Amino acid sequence: MDDLLEKLVSGDRRALSRAITLIESTRPDHRKRAIELLARLPDRQALRIGLSGTPGVGKSTFIEAFGGMLTQGGMKVAVLAVDPSSARSGGSILGDKTRMETLARNPDAFIRPSPSRTELGGVARRTREAIRLCEAAGYDVVLIETVGVGQSETLVSEMTDLFVLLLAPAGGDELQGVKRGIMEMADLILVNKADGDLLATARRTVADYAGALRLLRKRPQDPEGFPKALPVSAASGDGLQRAWEEMSALAEWRRQQGHFDANRAAQARHWFMAELRAGLLARLDRPDAKAQLQQLGDAVASGDLPPGVAAARMLEQLTGLPE
Numbered sequence: 001m002d003d004l005l006e007k008l009v010s011g012d013r014r015a016l017s018r019a020i021t022l023i024e025s026t027r028p029d030h031r032k033r034a035i036e037l038l039a040r041l042p043d044r045q046a047l048r049i050g051l052s053g054t055p056g057v058g059k060s061t062f063i064e065a066f067g068g069m070l071t072q073g074g075m076k077v078a079v080l081a082v083d084p085s086s087a088r089s090g091g092s093i094l095g096d097k098t099r100m101e102t103l104a105r106n107p108d109a110f111i112r113p114s115p116s117r118t119e120l121g122g123v124a125r126r127t128r129e130a131i132r133l134c135e136a137a138g139y140d141v142v143l144i145e146t147v148g149v150g151q152s153e154t155l156v157s158e159m160t161d162l163f164v165l166l167l168a169p170a171g172g173d174e175l176q177g178v179k180r181g182i183m184e185m186a187d188l189i190l191v192n193k194a195d196g197d198l199l200a201t202a203r204r205t206v207a208d209y210a211g212a213l214r215l216l217r218k219r220p221q222d223p224e225g226f227p228k229a230l231p232v233s234a235a236s237g238d239g240l241q242r243a244w245e246e247m248s249a250l251a252e253w254r255r256q257q258g259h260f261d262a263n264r265a266a267q268a269r270h271w272f273m274a275e276l277r278a279g280l281l282a283r284l285d286r287p288d289a290k291a292q293l294q295q296l297g298d299a300v301a302s303g304d305l306p307p308g309v310a311a312a313r314m315l316e317q318l319t320g321l322p323e
Helices: 002-009 013-024 028-039 059-072 127-136 196-215 240-257 259-283 287-302 307-319
Strands: 047-053 077-083 109-115 141-145 162-167 188-191 228-231
Touching (some): 002 013, 028 127, 047 240, 059 077, 059 109, 059 141, 059 240, 077 127, 109 127, 162 240, 196 228, 228 240, 240 259
Parallel strands (some): 047 141, 077 109, 077 141
């Protein structure tokens, strides 16, 4: 553990990969080691940026171009890409390194694909812990690429400082943009593929979404003009520098106003409750708990116990606390 921690903190990419593999493991002995490792990490901060969007919008192409631009500016960039898992086999392709071939060879970049498994919300079970490891390894920016399933994909906003929504030209009119859910979570909307024959269409789409954003209620964590919509082209690189400047300006404003630290504190509380719920559910997999569940389930099915009473008894057994 000491050797892994030392190499991780020094920025060793292989150590970072090993550490993420450790925290993603479900073996009880690995979980104990992972918790120990996380408790000993130094307190370092990177800018956490969540990136979502529908399949085919060009998330991987955008990340490769955007990440390359940031590394040219002297920054270290980590990419945590969440791949969808098959509902039948549970397997994932994990091909993000292939799609970001140039960035994957960049010594100042780190790319780690992870399967979503049964997790909803576009992220993996241990994405937040992987972010902490990347910060400890000295990365300045951590990009979290979500599965890309649509408007329900908002969990990434609970673990990032900025939430960027990537859209395609002609992806919906102004009324479409008013839809709640993922739209009102976004800090910045980037309309990709704003080049060539699609440039005029992309500009109209930006105008549509800019108008839609003005109809949404202003959030206290936003300065004047945010959230906003911008055109970008991952293929040509146009608009990437301005997008980064807007992200940096928003993050800096939130730091100065106290929203940045308050948001991270609220996220830590959220994930504490999430871990607590997950721990309680994990206890149901123990043999004694399964036997008790079977007995209580039979009693409910036969009508001897109301479901609420049976659930209260199970919870009392799991927690040791009376109802």
